Amino acid sequence: MESESRGEFVSKYISKQPDANGYVDYTDEENETWQILYSRQIKVIEQHACQDFFTGLDILGLNESAVPQLADVNKALGNATGWNVHPVSALISHVDFFKLLANRKFPAATFIRTREELDYVTEPDIFHELFGHCPLLANPVYADFMQAYGEYVLQAPEAEWPLLQRLYWFTVEFGLINEGGEIRAYGGGILSSPEETVYSVNNDEPERRPLDNGVNALRTPYRIDQLQMIYYVINNFEQLYNLVNSDLLEICKEAHKLGEFKPKFKIDGSPCEHIHFC
Ligand SMILES: [Fe+2]
Numbered sequence: 001m002e003s004e005s006r007g008e009f010v011s012k013y014i015s016k017q018p019d020a021n022g023y024v025d026y027t028d029e030e031n032e033t034w035q036i037l038y039s040r041q042i043k044v045i046e047q048h049a050c051q052d053f054f055t056g057l058d059i060l061g062l063n064e065s066a067v068p069q070l071a072d073v074n075k076a077l078g079n080a081t082g083w084n085v086h087p088v089s090a091l092i093s094h095v096d097f098f099k100l101l102a103n104r105k106f107p108a109a110t111f112i113r114t115r116e117e118l119d120y121v122t123e124p125d126i127f128h129e130l131f132g133h134c135p136l137l138a139n140p141v142y143a144d145f146m147q148a149y150g151e152y153v154l155q156a157p158e159a160e161w162p163l164l165q166r167l168y169w170f171t172v173e174f175g176l177i178n179e180g181g182e183i184r185a186y187g188g189g190i191l192s193s194p195e196e197t198v199y200s201v202n203n204d205e206p207e208r209r210p211l212d213n214g215v216n217a218l219r220t221p222y223r224i225d226q227l228q229m230i231y232y233v234i235n236n237f238e239q240l241y242n243l244v245n246s247d248l249l250e251i252c253k254e255a256h257k258l259g260e261f262k263p264k265f266k267i268d269g270s271p272c273e274h275i276h277f278c
Helices: 028-044 051-060 070-081 094-102 126-137 140-155 158-173 194-202 237-244 248-258
Strands: 004-006 009-011 084-088 105-109 176-179 182-185 207-210 230-234
Touching: 028 126, 028 194, 051 070, 051 126, 070 084, 070 126, 070 140, 084 094, 084 126, 094 105, 094 140, 105 126, 126 140, 140 158, 140 237, 158 230, 158 248, 182 194, 230 237
Parallel strands: 084 105, 176 230, 207 230
Antiparallel strands: 004 009, 176 182
């Protein structure tokens, strides 16, 4: 397989180009990989994913036995909230990423992981993007939050982007939600991983902190290549929407003043924090 690179990061995957009608020709093996991932994960998320995630899954009606075609997903998602999934190469720039969000387009690389990387793939593949992220994009409040996040970051000084990306990490990727006293997962990084789905909700080892106004999340370093040691818990999606419509730059300022939390993981040349934007 050829490689694609930007900066120091080298990808072994190449996104598949959709045809004029938006359809991608996946191989039998790739479709089977999707089927394995889907059938496994749909069982694991029971009792672990938040209710709105299941509602979103119903709205999307993702194909269970073959990689869903973006044209089909977009019909359902477009009807629900006006969002659509936008095919991109494996690696896109920060600015392109935020521009797409601001335009209610969710960037997704169209490749699917190899069988050797069934349990963990460093780069976000189509299973992560469609199964992990898209169900909540069918939720109107969450959908508005995601657009507002993209708009906010684009107009914020670039020097603050690393902190603002942490907010994305601890919400969109690895967020937990308190549903009537029960902790449930809503982050796409969690809900596309069988191990992290169970661990994030049930395991006693990681710390679960309230997100509150987000300042502590902005102070928290993370690693992309291991289970999270700290999760941030929201009460509802309105909290996220209100957060990105508040003065986040003031919160960044407070985070700088209070300083970084000491990492709970070992520092040994860990991969870049922001794999989605590398
Ligand atoms: Fe993601």
